[in-house]
Amino acid sequence: MSIIQIEHLSKTFDSKENQVHALNDVSLSIEEGEIFGVIGLSGAGKSTLVRCLNLLEVPTSGTVTIGGKNLLELSKEELRRERQSIGMIFQHFNLLMQRNVLDNVCFPMEIAGISKKTARKKALEYLRTVGLEEKAKAYPVQLSGGQKQRVAIARVLASNPGIILCDEATSALDPQTTRTILELLKKINKEYGITIVLITHEMRVVEEICDRVAVLYHGHLEEIGSVQEVFGNPKTRAAKSLILARQSEQLEEEINREVEYGNV
């Protein structure tokens, strides 16, 4: 049984003038322990999709089943507990600015009612995992973007999740930092066996770490399969246009490199 199962998921936003169909009859399943990518251009509905996985957005229709539990049938309290086992990291890190790194990581454990002493011990362990133990006493403002995201990852680990959702987690970071964060996610996936769902508009992110990928286009699921399958042999226009965008990006990178070396 898949750890995440989405069936006929639709989400419509009503605005004054019109309706926006952010998701349109999307069905897919994600296996335990895999790194699953969702890719699409902005407005494709990927953010909405990932927010439906922990019900930050309540779908208009369809079901979301996680670990055999239909989230839509849970009470408020049960949902809250379920959310603690579904970690989420964001583009903007969202650390508590008035607390230092260690306290930020301790925070979800405090909420879950774990004693302060145990929480601290565990927090230090998670900070070691993300390679930031020497920054335990620092405040978020003193950290770089990549370091902040590491703290956010340590904080997610602290709630001992089975799944981590990454909402454009590397989009605010430069390519080098992105790579190190992706490495870290890969490590977490291996060491803790955590399933990772990652949404992004950048193909290189998917190429780098995903096992399987889904391509969203205007709220429709266009293609789903292994990364080699989808990117090696794209069947839909949406996938093809993403690959074209990636190629021009690579070209640009190459030119930049040449310029840097003074060859141009």
Added chain:
Amino acid sequence: MRDLGIDVLFKGSNMLRLLEGLWVSMRISLISVVISMVLGLLVGALMTRKSKVVKWFTRIYLEIVRVMPQMVLLFIVFFGTTRVFGWNIEAEKAAIIVFSFWGTAEMADLVRGALISIPVHQYESAAALGMTELQTYVHVIIPQTLRRLIPLSINLVTRMIKTTSLVMLIGVVEVLKVGQQIIEANRTSSPNAAFGVYATVFLLYFIACWPISMLSRYLERKWC
């Protein structure tokens, strides 16, 4: 140089009277500030509600306060109500009512602004961590809101203190009125008193408002 007219301050109990006047100003403004802050927080939180009725009422309230000069409000509450409703409100109470009415509206608008400036992803990440609504407000939203509110509300507080000088127009003898009385009483003996007395009044306002500015700077530095 001609004399600065400071000598009148040392005649009789003039300086003491000025300080008593200052106390009246401070009393009116501080009571109004406390009422405004508390009610402003509540009304401000109300203003972010989605209900159309609430929005409509708070909107009208805010617009009234915005367009109406405080002096007109003072006159309505102090003189107007006496004739129409037969209420006999003491001048100082009328002043407190008007300043609280004004301060609450402005404070509420500041609170509303600070609350809606907290990005949605802050609420989302709190929910994603499995926090209850109360925990979200206590640990995430309120600390950030307060930090944004400090410079804005301190500005409002000092404005409220300064604007209390208007209350002399409804007969409250506060620091400015005492100053005028001293100048009038000494018109022949020290005609230059206007300079010395008003300069002193200026200094007194400065002494009252400056610590508040300092406090604001301290809090901003400490919390950022």
